[in-house]
Amino acid sequence: MSLVHATSFAPSTASPATAAAPAARNRNLRAVPEGTEARGFVLYVGIDDAKAAAAGTSLGAIVNALKALTAELAPESETYAAVALAPEGAGGRDVDVVRLALQDPSALAKNRDVEADEELDRAHSGVVIDISRKRLVLDNDSVGLTYKEFELLQYLVLREGRTIDRAELISSLWKAGDDEVPNERTIDVHVRRLRAKLGRYEDIVRTVRGVGYRFDRHADVSIRHAAAQSPDFI
Incomplete structure (x- = not known):
């Protein structure tokens, strides 16, 4: 898997058309605890070098395109990209491997549950x-x-x-x-x-x-x- 360097966009002034009220920005969020605010999101993309090449692109090109789209939609946004590395031949869905590699809490919890279930299966x-x-x-x-x-x-x-x-x-x-x-x-x-x-x-x-x-x-x-x-x- 090729390495995509993590970079970020510097903030810039947003136009009135791109500014949105906090309620509008958060209307699709579920169960945001009281006293907190949404500060961004994580998008996990599951694709390896071979699949990207077969589609006529590369991981770096996909990352740069997503960064450019984010900057276009919200000029004040800051972005950071990281590549998930896994052992060659690791099984499972690409996006699940990415979530585990990048220490997504819900993926880690699910993985622990699966491992516990498998251990119980072996013992039962x-x-x-x-x-x-x-x-x-x-x-x-x-x-x-x-x-x-x-x-x-x-x-x-x-x-x-x-x-x-x-x-x-x-x-x-x-x-x-x-x-x-x-x-x-x-x-x-x-x-x-x-x-x-x-x-x-x-x-x-x-x-x-x-x-x-x-x-x-x-x-x-x-x-x-x-x-x-x-x-x-x-």
């Missing part, structure tokens, strides 16, 4: 139903569920202990326009396939004869619920 013998990442882990091995299979499992899990009839499952999990036209037999087929993938833990999805299905939690079942909504804003 049994069933992990990870709603936050739409995955099922059995005895430390990931199980490939179809979209509908996981949706079915999730629906039952979130209503733990309540028997759900087939009609409710059909109306909740299938929408108009779906390729598959469901009926009660469809639910039975999906449940049978889900149980086959659950293996020796198949009885966590129980049949209530003549009514429907119910999720019963066992001591060897761990459920990871979805995290709170991201505070990021656009």
Whole structure:
């Protein structure tokens, strides 16, 4: 990755057309604590030298173009650019690698949570139903569920202990326009396939004869619920 030198623009006098009231500047900010004010923002751009070259440009050219645009929109603004370096071949989305490399607090916190979850997965013998990442882990091995299979499992899990009839499952999990036209037999087929993938833990999805299905939690079942909504804003 090439190095782009960090530079800043000196402040200049803004024209009346570019001046904005504080309320207007901050109207898109979320949850600004009382007694504070917004002083700027960070824009993380995920792209490496090869992708930039393939697009007919370079990291330096992109940085300079963004700086020029910022100066045009707000002449009083000051800018500073830094390049994020990562080991060659590092996996993950470019923008996530950039956020971690530049020590973005929310990215660091998320990374710690992921590492903690992975450590728990390695230590947990049994069933992990990870709603936050739409995955099922059995005895430390990931199980490939179809979209509908996981949706079915999730629906039952979130209503733990309540028997759900087939009609409710059909109306909740299938929408108009779906390729598959469901009926009660469809639910039975999906449940049978889900149980086959659950293996020796198949009885966590129980049949209530003549009514429907119910999720019963066992001591060897761990459920990871979805995290709170991201505070990021656009």
